Amino acid sequence: MGRTNRKPPNYFTGQIINYALLLGVPVMIVVLWQFIGAAGYLNSSIVPTPSKVANSFAAYLKNGLLHEHFFASIGRVLSGFAIGGVAGLILGVLLGLFRKFERASVVVLGSIRPIPMVGLVPLFILWFGIGEKSKILVIAIGALWPILLNTENGIRNTDPKQLEVAKILKKNQFFILRKIILPGAVPLLVTGIRLGLSNAWRGVVAAEMIGATRGVGYMISYARELAQPSVMFVGLFIIGIVGILIDVLLFRFQKRLIRWA
Amino acid sequence: MKFHGKTFVKKLIVVLAAGSVFAAMALACSQTEKPQAPALNTATKLVVGQNQNYFPIITAHVKGFFKEEFGDRFTVEVPKFANGPAQAEALTSKQIDLGNMGDMPIVQVRANNVDIKVISYLWESPDGYYLLVNKNSGIKSPADLRGKKVGIAIGTNMHKLLFKYLGVEKIKASEVEIVNLDTAGSVSAVTEGLIDATVLAEPMRSRLLATGKVAEAASAQGYDKIVTLLYGRTEYLQQNPDIVARYLKVIDRANRWVAENVDEAVKIVADYMGTTDLEGTRQYYDTHVFKIAAGKDLVDLLKGTIAFCYSQGTITEEFKAEDLVDSSYVKAAGLE
Incomplete structure (x- = not known):
């Protein structure tokens, strides 16, 4: 009698419990929040009930503003991520490969890195105006650092045995870079990309709070000025949900891509 | 499904802990505890929000009119805000008792269920x-x-x-x-x-x-009547009606003083605002009519603003302007 691939009986039960916890906790929080808010225990001017937030969401969806703001933000994030990603990749490779370049850059890059994206917004508006350039560059800076650092570390952590073998086999530098160093850096690089995209999405809110005309960050600041906390919450939920989706999708992509590692 | 065992217990604890944390956070956010009914006019402080160049408020503060009216044991603070929406945030968190802002931010705040009453005009600007x-x-x-x-x-x-x-x-x-x-x-x-x-x-x-x-x-002529209105938190107004009426008297006194001493008032306001632009400050005064009043025209003005905000989608429900205006304080001050 051969072995079968049937899963044990408690596997499905375990899965059900896992998904129940995954979704059940947020659902329970929302239900409790609605119950407490409807009973008058929350100041609705500060914390609107989930039903109010849902109504605002529906209204924005119906009048088309939600998708207008959402896709404006997505566009900026993708543009900023592309710029920050390429810059982070190039700089990370240079820093990883060339010690002298790393020595020369460490103080400058180390001083700039701790500056939060929010802190750069007024400066970039001063330098680049209130158009798209300043916003995309703020987002690019947010995406740059995780990609740069992870690329650099990925290259530095190349297996020394593999480098030794390549040296013994008298392979040229280009071969070593292409066949050993870069493939070895892929796991960390992909992690950097995942973190960079998350950062870019988070940065869009800061970038859009000043001088924007569209976008989820603009939607939140517009709602703030008009004392519309329910719309602010809609914006915040969108940011949170999209942030989770980005993370989950990229994590799965990362797992598939580096399965061989 | 097993409703026993270490794994189930662990998971149950996680779920209960998450629920408890949220409930505790929700109760901490709650600001709806009802205080016991205090005696009237017992406040020892009045915080009045203002934006820029509000002549009577600044003058009354600098010239000591508040102190003359209320004495040393009562404090009047006049924090400055960038604009109405900034003031609205302080109002929502009850950091100010009275304030002065445009009709649109007032309607927005009221639509957000913040309990306020408009008690008077502060100024109107027919052409400014x-x-x-x-x-x-x-x-x-x-x-x-x-x-x-x-x-x-x-x-x-x-x-x-x-x-x-x-x-x-x-x-x-x-x-x-x-x-x-x-x-x-x-x-x-x-x-x-x-x-x-x-x-x-x-x-x-x-x-x-x-x-x-x-x-x-x-x-703005032919398009809109620009105003700034004096409002208060209903709770503070109801608990301190005499204080509010006396505040209005002080503002009215300051209005009259400014009208008679414009040059000196301009210097006081410019100095308070941290500017040397006396001409600009004078221009602001010349294009604004400061007054204390709360007649039917105020109700009509706010009716129009409510309808307008609703039509623009900045508020989702209309409410009655009559419920927003309370002219009793102006009357109590003898200014109507």
């Missing part, structure tokens, strides 16, 4: 607000705003005036790019051509015209 445009924008009048980029402080009198311009010219708000900029941001942006237009009051108008890069495309 303008549509200012960069000379290269191609805008000659509000009719040319379609497709243009306009910088304004969202939720303020300027925002409402812009909507009024658009409404008269049958232009939808979605056909204009509205950039949220404060006064300083709007001034530099329109001068440099980063935006095509903005809506501002004196003395900014005169300063911008003097640059030679900006032109005036329209005033």
